[in-house]
Amino acid sequence: MTGNHQTLALALFSAFIAVTLGITTWVSRDRHGSAEEFYVGGRLFSPMENGFAIAGDYMSAASFLGISGLIALFGYDGLLYSVGFLVAWLVVLLLVAELVRNCGRFTLADVVAARMRERPVRIAAGTSSVTVSVLYLVAQMVGAGSLVALLLGQSGEAARAWTVIGVGALMVIYVSLGGMRATTWIQIVKAVLLLGGTIALTVLVLLRFHGDFDRLLLTAAERSGHGAAFLAPGLKYGGDWTARCDFMSLGLALVLGTAGLPHILSRFYTVPTARAARRSVVWSIGLIGGFYLMTIVLGFGAAAIVGPDAVRASNAAGNTAVPLLALDLGGGAGSTGGTVLFAVVAAVAFATILAVVAGITLASSASVAHDLYASLRRRHTDPRGEVAVARFAAVGVGAVAIGLGLLARDLNVAFLVGLAFAVAASANLPVLLYSLFWRNFTTRGAVWAVYGGLIPAVALVVLSPVVSGSPESLFPAADFQVFPLQNPGLVSIPLGFLAGWLGTLTSGERPDEAKHAETEVRSLTGAGAA
Secondary structure (H helix, E strand, O other), rough: OOHHHHHHHHHEEEEEEEEHHHHHHHHHOOOOHHHHHHHHHHHHHHHHHHHHHHHHOOOOOOHHHHHHHHHHHHHHHEEEEHHHHHHHHHHHHHHHHHHHHHHOOHHHHHHHHHOOOOHHHHHHHHHHHHHHHHHHHOOOOOOOOOOOHHHHHHHHHHHHHHHHHHHHHHHHHHHHHHHHHHHHHHHHHHHHHHHHHHHHHHHHHHHHHHOHHHHHHHHHHHOOOOOOHHOOOOOOOOOOOHHHHHHHHHHHHHHHHHHHHHHHHHHHOOOOOOOHHHHHHHHHHHHHHHHHHHHHHHHHHEEEEEHHHHHHOOOOOOOOOOHHHHHHHOOOOOHHHHHHHHHHHHHHHHHHHHHHHHHHHHHHHHHHHHHHHHHOHHOOOOHHHHHHHHHHHHHHHHHHHHHHHHOOOOOOOOHHHHHHHHHHHHEEEEEEEHHHHHOOOOOHHHHHHHHHHHHHHHHHHHHHOOOOOOOOOOOOOOOOOOOOOOHHHOHHHHHHHHHHHHHHHOOOOOHHHHHHHHHHHHHHHHHOOO
């Protein structure tokens, strides 16, 4: 990329970072250090504000960079991610949002611990939440590294590493100083920027083809080298039984995973009532739905205008398809329009990453402090001390995410998020649904449900082609692959539900009817909710 690209994009990066750090500083001046202020921003956000923040939290680098790249490379099969990410919100709206808001205070573990023995449940749920958050953070780090490597060209490898470290440092600052209030406003600003940038690119792509979407698809298929197969199922997930099972596994993980993501669940606590939580989800579905429809246009637009070969040459996983599309739409490399549009899109993508990592880091540090630390010192826990632990935890989570982000730098970010969704659906969703809807669910069942989904999901990823056994894996020189699927959801999600059921049947303990009745009334009516 030319010096103009670098200068303008870096200037826009710096401007966004300056604005968000200003928001963080401004918000941190007014905080009073309480746990409620740090974790949920005092529950003062309106449904519209929270809806924009949820959208900002959810529309990550996986959506903007990863999905468009997968569509550009694999056509129809890349659409699975757009459809799965959107359909997942129906599960959240119908089964989770209001009930979680009424039953909990800050984290997923609050919902389960309301009717169980607290310590084992909180330790299990906290461990699972941190694992999911770290996996999700790795995807954002990889997206940031790919973006800066594209921007800086030959010096990209070193810059990619320093970018991952820089993003990790910034997310720690956002969370440590501003807590949920600053994180929310950063996400709102980011959502507006991302939607604005995506609308502009979508309009430009459609204008290039005079509004003829059919012509856009036919051109994309022609340039792909696959012809009509590019627009039909099976290019990536067709063929043998392994690929077909991978397709089903990924779809299951995407549809069920959102309801188990800690940073999404924590957003329902930032509004004052359950009704506001439901309205927040309605707002977010509208924003997210429009966005994912536009990623379809951008993905096929990148295939038709840039071409899959050029996308692969820039980044084998397709993470840079949208910035390359913006460069071409603006007039090509070296043109003023191309430079400006490329820089704007790169800055918006970078803003997306910073906002999402802030939300995930806050959720994971809250799990460490409110669930793991507080469960060990429940009788002696001071709310201010708990918040201090959360700030320190943000540093630790950031360090782990930086290390794994450097390791996974060549994988597609949407694919990495798919793994996080699989772990969330395997470990968090079974215990959440059982706790809300099964009267006889016990403490042992809750612990078994979490570990029965978490351990198989992580183990199957380690033993899959993602980690070893193929040229595209994390360790291409090694081969300890045993599990044939890239996504473990098809196996690990049923195991999580099965483990919770078996744990309950074999526990021998009698459920506390009074606690269940109290939880049921609170979840359905909001009476006594925090």
